[in-house]
Amino acid sequence: MPADPAMVVRSPEDSPGTFGAMRSLFLRDLRVAFRQKQDLLNPLLFFIMVVSLFPLGVSPEVSFLSRAGSGILWVAALLSVLLSLDHLFRHDYDDGTLEQLVLQPQSLFLLVLAKTLAHWVVTGLPLVLLSPVLGVMVHLEGNSLGMLCLTLLIGTPVLSLIGSIGAALTLGLRSAGVLLSLLIIPLYIPVLIFGTGTVAAAAEGAPVGAYIALMGAFLVLAVTLAPFATAAALRISLSNS
Amino acid sequence: MWRFFHKLGSPKWFYGIALQLRPWLLWVGLALLLGGVVWGLAFAPKDYLQGNSYRIIYIHVPAALLAQSVYVMMAVAGVVTLVWRMKLADLFVRAVAPVGAVLTFLALFTGAVWGKPTWGTWWIWDARLTSMLILLFLYFGVIALGAAISDEKSSARAVAVLLLVGVVNIPIIKYSVEWWNTLHQPATFKLTEKPAMPAEMWVPLLLSVLGLYLIFGWLACLRMQTEILQRERRTRWVKELVKEAGY
Numbered sequence A: 001m002p003a004d005p006a007m008v009v010r011s012p013e014d015s016p017g018t019f020g021a022m023r024s025l026f027l028r029d030l031r032v033a034f035r036q037k038q039d040l041l042n043p044l045l046f047f048i049m050v051v052s053l054f055p056l057g058v059s060p061e062v063s064f065l066s067r068a069g070s071g072i073l074w075v076a077a078l079l080s081v082l083l084s085l086d087h088l089f090r091h092d093y094d095d096g097t098l099e100q101l102v103l104q105p106q107s108l109f110l111l112v113l114a115k116t117l118a119h120w121v122v123t124g125l126p127l128v129l130l131s132p133v134l135g136v137m138v139h140l141e142g143n144s145l146g147m148l149c150l151t152l153l154i155g156t157p158v159l160s161l162i163g164s165i166g167a168a169l170t171l172g173l174r175s176a177g178v179l180l181s182l183l184i185i186p187l188y189i190p191v192l193i194f195g196t197g198t199v200a201a202a203a204e205g206a207p208v209g210a211y212i213a214l215m216g217a218f219l220v221l222a223v224t225l226a227p228f229a230t231a232a233a234l235r236i237s238l239s240n241s
Numbered sequence B: 001m002w003r004f005f006h007k008l009g010s011p012k013w014f015y016g017i018a019l020q021l022r023p024w025l026l027w028v029g030l031a032l033l034l035g036g037v038v039w040g041l042a043f044a045p046k047d048y049l050q051g052n053s054y055r056i057i058y059i060h061v062p063a064a065l066l067a068q069s070v071y072v073m074m075a076v077a078g079v080v081t082l083v084w085r086m087k088l089a090d091l092f093v094r095a096v097a098p099v100g101a102v103l104t105f106l107a108l109f110t111g112a113v114w115g116k117p118t119w120g121t122w123w124i125w126d127a128r129l130t131s132m133l134i135l136l137f138l139y140f141g142v143i144a145l146g147a148a149i150s151d152e153k154s155s156a157r158a159v160a161v162l163l164l165v166g167v168v169n170i171p172i173i174k175y176s177v178e179w180w181n182t183l184h185q186p187a188t189f190k191l192t193e194k195p196a197m198p199a200e201m202w203v204p205l206l207l208s209v210l211g212l213y214l215i216f217g218w219l220a221c222l223r224m225q226t227e228i229l230q231r232e233r234r235t236r237w238v239k240e241l242v243k244e245a246g247y
Helices: A017-035 A037-057 A062-084 A086-094 A097-103 A108-137 A142-169 A176-203 A209-240 B002-008 B011-043 B052-084 B087-119 B127-148 B152-166 B169-179 B199-231 B236-245
Strands: none
Touching (some): A017 A037, A017 A108, A037 A062, A037 A108, A062 A086, A062 A108, A062 A142, A062 A176, A086 A097, A086 A142, A097 A209, A142 A176, A142 A209, A142 B152, A176 A209, A176 B127, A176 B152, A209 B152, B011 B052, B011 B087, B011 B199, B052 B087, B052 B127, B052 B199, B087 B127, B087 B152, B127 B152, B127 B169
């Protein structure tokens, strides 16, 4: 395996600078993710399967699906992001890369942000791209279909960012998976409420500007605050081992 | 001032203080709580609209108020843990997290009982009910995370981070009844205005709220003392204490 650009030891003079480090970390994470294509595919398959459970389990009627469809897609996306969170820091923690990251001169806040962004690109973004197809399958109309994709586009990064806090807190623990869900689901609920609320408002023809603005506010808050908590949690988890 | 602060970090010193404080908290709290509840349940006037069913307010409001403020207190203790690494702050969080969870459950339960005669349903997915439910989940998360990490120090700090993240929910609960159109009525007590009910109704409510706060203080002291004894069981003063007690 060739040496990762982000991990090469450099003398302080030619250190890559904060944004250089963010970029190389981001690209490295993408490269690592694309080397294990099955891991990339699994959350997507899970997303599709969960969505297909609802028409089979509850009711395949058009009237039900077109009303509940956006909620089903949102819940499925939320669960699928939740499942993928365990991978966010796990491999780097196991092979010691994470310790090197924490020791980097660049701010851990921005490095965490780059890592979370990479996580979103490989898990959240594919969900957003896939959602129109599944939206058609659950009989969402044109307007609410577009709104669903938009809310998922704004909402999934928030899910990744909030989830990174939980992933960092449960790092290295036994039964981390269930615990992670316990910690994170309560924090996901507001995003879910406003995400599906936006689609519901759009379906009724009500103005959605305020909802979109609120979702945007969630995103801004998550980008500015969540990496702080994640960085602090990473330091705690590493001092634990 | 600073000496007091340093002393506060010592579990042994706190153990002694709590021992002296406890009877006061218990008896004054019990007197206030019983006075408030008995006055409220038996002597306060009937509500013109809800009749007698409103009387559950004397249990519902104190529990709900305390459920939220216990979380805020825990978050403040979390800041203290992160900044000053004070052992006592973590002891407090450990001791009161289950108490807070029980109070939240009590608030939800009495709310459901109250909801049945007034709204005609045990539960609705209304903003305040939902956010109280999230609060309950947050308490569960704090307890679960604290139990999962075996190392005492990192467990304390991890729980503190989670508490601070979760504190976002408190303003949402507090203002949910004002921001959204919901079935739940707005807050009973405000600092700036007089309550919208006659004094015979709100004075017993105030008494029971204060009483429950004191009882909570008593319970927190008791549980913290237990926690201190468990954690410091290898120190000399605890061993002597046990010997004095004759075990």
